Amino acid sequence: MNASPIGFPLGFTATIGRIGIKSDRDDVLIVGCDHPATVSGLYTRSTFAGPSVVVSRENTATGRGRAAVVIAQNANVATGERGMENAREVVALTAGLVGCEPTEVAIASTGVIGRPYPMEKVRTWFRGASWPGGGVDAVAAATAMMTTDTHPKTSEARVGGARVVGLSKGVGMIEPDMATLITLVFTDAEISADRLDRMWRRVIDVTFNAVSIDTDTSTSDTALVMASGRAGPVDEGALEGALHEVALDLTRQTAADGEGATKLLVVTVDEARDRTQARRVAKSIVNSPLVKTAVYGADPNWGRVAMAIGKCTEYTDIDQGRVVIRFGDREVYPHLLPDEELEELSGYLRGDEILIHASLRTGRDEFTVYGCDLTEEYVHINADYTT
Secondary structure, eight states: OOOSOOOOOTTEEEEEEOOOSSSSSOOEEEEEEEEEEEEEEEEOOOTTOOHHHHHHHHHHTTSEEEEEEEEEEEOOOSOHHHHHHHHHHHHHHHHHHHTSOGGGEEEEEEEETTOOOOHHHHHHHHHHOOSSOOSOOHHHHHHHHOSSOSSOEEEEEEETTEEEEEEEEOSSSOOOSSSOSEEEEEEEEEOOHHHHHHHHHHHHHHTGGGBOSSSOOOSSOEEEEEEEEEEEEOOHHHHHHHHHHHHHHHHHHHHHTOTTOOSEEEEEEEEESSHHHHHHHHHHHHHOHHHHHHHHTTOOOHHHHHHHHHTOTTOTTOOTTTOEEEETTEEEESSOOOHHHHHHHHHHHTSSEEEEEEEOOSOSEEEEEEEEOOOHHHHHHHHTSOO
8 A cells, every 4th residue: 555645657647526426525537648658458348337348448449548537436337328428428528628539538437336427517527627637646546536445546666767657446346357446557668559458468367357355246347557658668578577566566455455354365276277277266265255254253264265165166176185275374274283273373364464375286377366354344335335
């Protein structure tokens, strides 16, 4: 988590504002580039994808773009043709403000489903907005995207003479599928659109697509990266490493800030026959309500982990007699700990970050996923979300 100011990379400017959608805090963000940037966008595969996803998918398909606009506290999903028209109008208003074509603008929305934008309030805000924005850093930008997040999520890294700056929001309705939450990443490195797209897909696969709070895939997931090129070319391997560093940091922040969460849960499955098997079993563990509640209660009940592995019934090569389960670095199965040593593990499970490690002994691949515990507060937040 980063609370000190973080400036955007060269070429990018941001502005924030208060439309007044649901509360009296900032709820709109625009980040623009002073010239066409290379862009890659990945989005939810939900069949209930919102108009923002549909429009952004169209506009970023070219690999070029000038701006991204985010409206928080209203997802504008399941709002029919009216919702689509409103999304396109917001894109046009953003293009007019920034000074570009509507096709060069990506849009993301987050919040309550089934409610259209309050367009009169939106139009009023745009009429009074100015560009370029002044003094808006990444932390303020991330704050403007928040819904039930408890803090803004930002991260940065350097690669040669260039910088990578990322911001994201999301703490509930999270198990991404080819994207995540709402994540915007900016760099002033120079890179072609096709290379950036391939790089972004690889990074997403092992970071944002490896996080799960509650097994629910959002209708609005958007992960966007923009490169201005202002700092010139850098080593592409190093750039991918920097993108991964920022994305992984944001992934861990997201998991740790899951709605009502008290602990970050990291699950690594190794010695799997392939990465698909490792990912599937790791997700089964991290998504199990019984595992999550045991972690919340600091209960070293490794039987729940065994259950989560065992319900992956498609993998007949997993032999329970060969599987090894660990909490942290302590093996709890198959070499069973005496009760007094299991009780000692409760101390470990009271920590802020818990590692569950399972070795399947079916091969050599591995995968790590990120999640959180399940608490009473999660129920309270989501029971009262629209009321």
